Amino acid sequence: MENQTVPESDIAIAESLRQRGLRVTAARHAILKWLSSHPHASADQVHQGVVEQLGTLSKQAVYDVLSASVEAELVRQIKPSGHPARFERRRGDNHHHLVCTHCGRVEDTDCKHGHAPCLTPNDAQGFVIHEAEILFWGVCSRCRANTETRPDKA
Template sequence: MSCGVEAADRAPVAGLAAGATGHELLAHSRERGRVAPIMAFVPVDPDGAATQSLRAAGLRVTRPRRAVLAWLAEHPHATADEVGAGVREQLGSVSTQAVYDVLAACAEAGLLRRIEPAGHPARFERRVGDNHHHLVCRRCGRTEDVDCPVGVRPCLTPGDDRGFAVDEAEVVFWGLCPTCTTAQGSHDNEEARL
């Protein structure tokens, strides 16, 4: 199909309205006298980018892998728990272990970057082809990309590398995001009035 959605991504749904994508509705079936939800058509990798990335890396193309890569393309800097919740919305039941396995395999293959800001859970992103750094909010953990001013790796080198073959420097800029800065200002103003 031209949209990159494979037949395995679709579950036939009785009563699916013409033009409905499956995101908007769940159909139901009668199972032993109870109403049970049936998963509707939910595209896992609508543009096929995740499928292409997996194939180029020599990894098996599976629904969980495609769903994880596609979800992270839309939600960068997500934790494993956030990825798991997002993928479950698309696929239904996916184990936490399966999500961790997919994240590990894709990071090992260079399809994902794992970042670990001190004191915060590991986060994952699809932006892997360049040397960039991160801004991290000390209060809420919000993480944003910031381009490296040097551009090439490593952008910093130690004065004494002690024999290490340094190939990367990870720079994290810490501070408060705009939302937390505003909240901090409101809190400070409230305390000043007391």
């Protein structure tokens, strides 16, 4: 099942920026709004999506807004090995990610155990653990279906 998202309201986005001490600019607003309905997007995907709305915006501006948004805890960045960093607005809960090894698709999955952190190390070595970041790797349903219907499959 794919994650269904509802875009945040313009007022909620502006308020979240102000609460974090950031000015409400057209670029920040557009990027956060776009991400609210396009989770797990790469910086290039964000740039392409926002340029369609604003008309013009440099890639560097997108990287700067994403970086500031991650630092301000408005956006979560995930870095699946071998794939570009992905960004999402879903924060503050205990969810993990499923990553397709064929197409790179990323989907949310809620933690089975509820409260963060859902895993603890054998020896925390004095650390107080706040979060466990988990990536599940596999083949998504679309890639499996494409493989099963290809006439040249082995």
